[in-house]
Amino acid sequence: MPRGKPAQVGDETVNALGYTQVKTEDRNWVGKHILILEEKLGRRLKANERAVFVDGNKQNLKPDNIELVVTGQGSIYARIAKLEAEIEDRQALIKDLRAQLE
Numbered sequence: 001m002p003r004g005k006p007a008q009v010g011d012e013t014v015n016a017l018g019y020t021q022v023k024t025e026d027r028n029w030v031g032k033h034i035l036i037l038e039e040k041l042g043r044r045l046k047a048n049e050r051a052v053f054v055d056g057n058k059q060n061l062k063p064d065n066i067e068l069v070v071t072g073q074g075s076i077y078a079r080i081a082k083l084e085a086e087i088e089d090r091q092a093l094i095k096d097l098r099a100q101l102e
Helices: 032-041 076-101
Strands: 012-014 021-025 028-031 049-053 066-070
Touching: 021 032, 028 032, 032 049, 032 066
Parallel strands: none
Antiparallel strands: 012 021, 021 028, 049 066
């Protein structure tokens, strides 16, 4: 898109953070990855939903590389790590309680 020329619906640009943005009619500029995920889901994203790149590559816009993440729950990896830590803590507590019984 040339500088100084008004953007048309459908025009694309890459912003300073490396995300491809698309000019839309009703939402101004939107991340292309968001539009791809919305098309895949058949609906717009909710306020607590985000489109993230599975491989971390912002230029890999293949639909299978873009997944839905619900904010407030953390990533799956973070949730697994938290659960594993809780399990370890509880196992240590059980071991201490059993030692007190002996």
